[in-house]
Amino acid sequence: MSDLNSAMTERYHNSFLREVEANVEEGEWVKMCMQCGVCAGSCPLGNAWEHTPQKLFMMIRAGKREAVLSSDSMWMCTSCYNCIARCPRGLPITHIMHGLAHYAKRLGLAPKNQPTAQFSQIFWDNLMKKGRVNELKLGLSVYFKDGFGQGIKNALANKQLGQNMMKAKRMNAMEFFGGHSIKDTSGLQKMIKKAQEIEDAKIQGNS
Amino acid sequence: MAKKEVSYYPGCSSQTGASSSNMMRATQTMCDELDIQLNEIPDWNCCGASIGYGSGGELPRLTLSARNIALSEQHNPGQEIVATCAACWLSTREAKERLHEDANMFRDANTALNEINLKLNNQTPVRHMVEVLVEDIGFEAIKAKIKKPLQGLKIASYVGCQTNRPFGIAEESFENPVYLDHLIESVGADSIPTYEKKVQCCGGALAFSEPEKSQEMIHGIIEAAYDHGADLIATPCPLCQANVEIYQDQINARFGSKFNMPVVYYSQLMSVAFGRNSKDSALDGQIIRAKSLEDIAGK
Structure with missing residues (x-):
């Protein structure tokens, strides 16, 4: 486990949502998701995503830290911005996907060979x-x-x-x-x- | 028409010998005809595109674009930044807006810029060339310039993603933007209003890293153009153009199709319609020759 990863686990051990809000690009928006699934249905590679944005947002709130940060799903974002254009709550979903991917890489948790x-x-x-x-x-x-x-x-x-x-x-x-x-x-x-x-x-x- | 001067951000793929150098040449021709002077931002750098996020992080990525805006403000003061590449436009405009909304990020970007004695004021509009055409020049003025209408050509307008989302062209819908259809009609060709792949993603940068998944999407984009009887596909985006044109051999091998569909830029359509020759219109930069346009240009 990287030093930063250990430190973050220690610091936020009870709330992965707070960790995402503080450290992931546009992460403060995650709690606004109402689980409608429009993002999942709008993603051009959605079929290939094990965890659609909708699922990732719920997993973050459920504290599934390891599963979220080691997921390869957000690395399949093509930056088409369909999810941003359609999200009824106005979440900047594309940026949050980029932010999650970058943060996972920073902590050394991004899947190898993705x-x-x-x-x-x-x-x-x-x-x-x-x-x-x-x-x-x-x-x-x-x-x-x-x-x-x-x-x-x-x-x-x-x-x-x-x-x-x-x-x-x-x-x-x-x-x-x-x-x-x-x-x-x-x-x-x-x-x-x-x-x-x-x-x-x-x-x-x-x- | 009075000469319009803009601070031009061409982007990496527009450089000589790069993948959309043909777009650059046709853009220059189109702007000569429309009396638009392109003042290149001196020493502009890469915007990080839509894949730079993985390693770049938020502030480094925004700082890349902040440097371009700061250089533009210093060397081309009072001129709007205009980009022709979808990713360049998106990154630069995104940086401008994010740094406008977030005072801490603005301060941090300026701290980084201060290392090289640059200062971002962030007062410069960042626009796409299409906005200049649609909002400043106008379809009527474009029509008035036509010397060789592209009569009889049926052209599928493939707008793609990043010229359309998240910012888009003013007054246009994300699901069915119509400016490219209007441009196609303005140069005397027939658009295909029901072309259903108009805003379908081509895979973008993932055409390199996930070719199977991307080529499946590209296959659909080309197939739909054939279904509508298109002679050509036209697009504003350099990566859309490359992805949809250059992999057709590989797509044919993968899917058993027999695609040979030319994919051109709106600026090439306009250059030909304005009466310029094949070379000025960069038709020699096609991998799949646009024979129908060459014939009109050679008349």
Whole structure:
């Protein structure tokens, strides 16, 4: 168990709802859910979610901490915002799903090998290097995330796609060597480090 | 029409050699014709898109967009920020609103920005290019510019998610926005008002991480366009365009379909209708050629 996870368990041992309200993005909205299920019925990948937003909200109130934070459901959010548009109580459900996923990752409870959790890390690392996304390296990192052998298989399976994109000048092999960048990369990294420190301190302070 | 200047946020995928560089080229052509001057935000950075939340966290993510808004306020003062990418627009507008509503978050974002001597005033409107077209230019002014109407083309308007939810275009419904149908009609083509996949999700970023689940949704988007006799699908969103166009081979292999449906941007439709050639309209950036548009552009 990570140190932060232990500290949070200790601090909020009787109320997972309070923990979510204090530490999860837009978490203070969870108690407003009236369990109508419109979110569950509106989610484009709802069939794949073991725990729909409606269920997650009830589980949070029921104190099912481990089950919520280790769920892979919220990692299947496509950010379509259907649930936000339709929620009769006006809950910012998409943001709460993002917030729960991020908080689970922060505590080391996100499911290992969840493909979108892995992709989100690859994406963030990619954009932090140059301040802009390098699409070629992003694609290659996704292909090779499960090792070299699997990477070659993935790359071969998508060879035609890559060639099509290059022919249309919508992918550039030269991006492998450097590629697009902002000028002030070190400034951007410094700024984000500061933002992370502020956020970490806020959550540590709650632990 | 007086020249309109905007502070332009193109986004990562619009850069040369990137996946929606074709959108960038057609946007430039369309704006030249409409007398809109795009003043790029100097040294803009990635917005974090809809997948940055996993590792990024709330404040770091909002700070990414705060930097872009602050740079815009410093270098393009008095100009509205305009984005063409759905995710860029959504992230930037979301940051602007969240930092407006939450004084602590606003203070914290400025503390981070202070590391690089930037300051966010957060007084700048953040708009989508479609809002500029619909609200500032207007359908009548667009119609007046048409040199080559796209007569006889039947075009499915695929609006997708993030140009539509959670903010949407003013006065439009989330379930059935009609601005894209109006744009399609303004350039002389036929829209398909009953196209039922208009606001269906394509999977977004999950097209990379969950290809099976996403391609099932994309299959439905294309199949419905065929069912309505569409010649083309048109969309405002770079990720919708890519997801619906580039995986058609893989979808055909997976589902036994024979899809070969061109997917274009509204800006490409407008560029062709304004009389510009295939290259200016970025039709050479298609993976599935839009032959019907090339024919009109070549006339």
